[in-house]
Amino acid sequence: MHDSSDTDTDTDTDTEFTPPAKSTEPPEAVVVFWRPGCGFCASLMFQLEKTELPLVEINIWDDPQAAATVRTLANGNETVPTVVVGDVAMVNPSVAQVMAAVADHAPHLLGADQS
Numbered sequence: 001m002h003d004s005s006d007t008d009t010d011t012d013t014d015t016e017f018t019p020p021a022k023s024t025e026p027p028e029a030v031v032v033f034w035r036p037g038c039g040f041c042a043s044l045m046f047q048l049e050k051t052e053l054p055l056v057e058i059n060i061w062d063d064p065q066a067a068a069t070v071r072t073l074a075n076g077n078e079t080v081p082t083v084v085v086g087d088v089a090m091v092n093p094s095v096a097q098v099m100a101a102v103a104d105h106a107p108h109l110l111g112a113d114q115s
Contacts (some may be wrong), residue, residue: 027106029054030098031084033070035061040092043083047095053102053109 034041061065
């Protein structure tokens, strides 16, 4: 379980999120928008960490731009977890949905044993 005091080398909660412009560049990581106290977020992030996918975890309570991005993706609501894989956004997805999106839109993020 993550809390706001956790520090992981492959997470980024200190940098404000800037939504990527439409790009032909492949995504470098799966972006997970979350907030403290969200059980669905904690569960999803715990399961995603087991996949060894590169993750960028962004606390929407610490980043106003990220909160605005989530509202845009979630019909005006700050519903988390919201996950972005390249140009695909999912609100409260299952791990299976995230993995399917990665396989379809960012297969380079899968390890050799996952592809």
